[in-house]
Amino acid sequence: MKIISSIDDLRDQLRGQLRTAFVPTMGNLHDGHLSLMRLAKKHGDPIVASIFVNRLQFGPNEDFDKYPRTFAADVEKLEKEGVYVLFAPTEKDLYPEQQEFRVQPPENLGNTLEGEFRPGFFTGVTTVVLKLFSCVQPSVSVFGKKDYQQLMIVRNMCRQFALPTEIIAAETFRADDGLALSSRNMYLSPQERAEAPRLAQVLNAVAAEVRAGHLDVSMLEQKAMTELAAHGWQPDYISIRRRADLQPPSAGDLHRGELLVVLAAARLGVTRLIDNLEI
Numbered sequence: 322m323k324i325i326s327s328i329d330d331l332r333d334q335l336r337g338q339l340r341t342a343f344v345p346t347m348g349n350l351h352d353g354h355l356s357l358m359r360l361a362k363k364h365g366d367p368i369v370a371s372i373f374v375n376r377l378q379f380g381p382n383e384d385f386d387k388y389p390r391t392f393a394a395d396v397e398k399l400e401k402e403g404v405y406v407l408f409a410p411t412e413k414d415l416y417p418e419q420q421e422f423r424v425q426p427p428e429n430l431g432n433t434l435e436g437e438f439r440p441g442f443f444t445g446v447t448t449v450v451l452k453l454f455s456c457v458q459p460s461v462s463v464f465g466k467k468d469y470q471q472l473m474i475v476r477n478m479c480r481q482f483a484l485p486t487e488i489i490a491a492e493t494f495r496a497d498d499g500l501a502l503s504s505r506n507m508y509l510s511p512q513e514r515a516e517a518p519r520l521a522q523v524l525n526a527v528a529a530e531v532r533a534g535h536l537d538v539s540m541l542e543q544k545a546m547t548e549l550a551a552h553g554w555q556p557d558y559i560s561i562r563r564r565a566d567l568q569p570p571s572a573g574d575l576h577r578g579e580l581l582v583v584l585a586a587a588r589l590g591v592t593r594l595i596d597n598l599e600i
């Protein structure tokens with residue numbers, strides 16, 4: 322595997338490649354990331370991964386400084402997956418001057434759910450993803466459904482800017498007890514780790530109720546938040562949305578059987594976890 326940090330060297334290395342499959346990451350790779358690499362292999366060749374902890378998507382009080390950086394272990398894992406190039410720019414490589422041009426996701430998609438609780442987050446994500454796509458020029462790129470809203474925003478960005486990159490969605494990778502894998506799980510104490518699967522359980526319970534025809538969405542959301550709070554969580558939101566555009570479903574949508582997804586974010590101690598389930 323070639324490890325490249327400069328944009329020019331990356332372009333030299335990938336010149337002429339027409340089927341590059343790209344998996345952007347912030348490192349601290351776990352089995353969820355590796356499942357993205359395996360899916361990428363089915364959709365293109367060569368495989369390019371990136372590791373870049375993107376300051377632009379962290380709020381001033383968020384965990385940019387303590388975000389886990391495990392480069393040597395990550396390199397070993399990517400070698401084993403047959404990744405051809407690891408693009409690992411420094412901040413100076415990717416942002417040699419202040420990044421003044423930014424991508425602004427539309428209000429209705431960028432300022433709801435995660436966007437409401439993490440102002441500026443999706444501007445930071447889409448700005449770095451556009452820049453990484455410009456460097457790698459992939460024909461496909463794989464994003465996990467674990468970050469459901471991110472996946473949808475990146476997909477819409479590609480469509481609206483007519484980027485020549487197809488976005489492939491990967492299913493969420495879960496531990497045996499149902500907890501969605503995330504780099505932030507490592508912040509959990511052993512007791513919190515034992516409690517953490519409740520988030521997925523609560524989402525499953527909401528999905529089961531909707532499938533059974535209980536369509537009082539706000540009652541279901543409230544009940545789920547109360548259940549989490551009763552076990553020491555501080556929920557930011559549990560919200561049932563239309564899969565197509567992540568807007569709240571109308572009564573008509575619910576009765577027509579519109580495809581839905583339930584999304585959640587909640588804090589357990591100092592750790593903020595997100596998860597979702599398609600209904």
Ligand code: PAF
Pocket residue numbers: 345346347373375378446449450468471
């Ligand atoms: O999902 C992530 O790890 C990040 O948001 C991404 C897509 C690598 C952009 O920094």
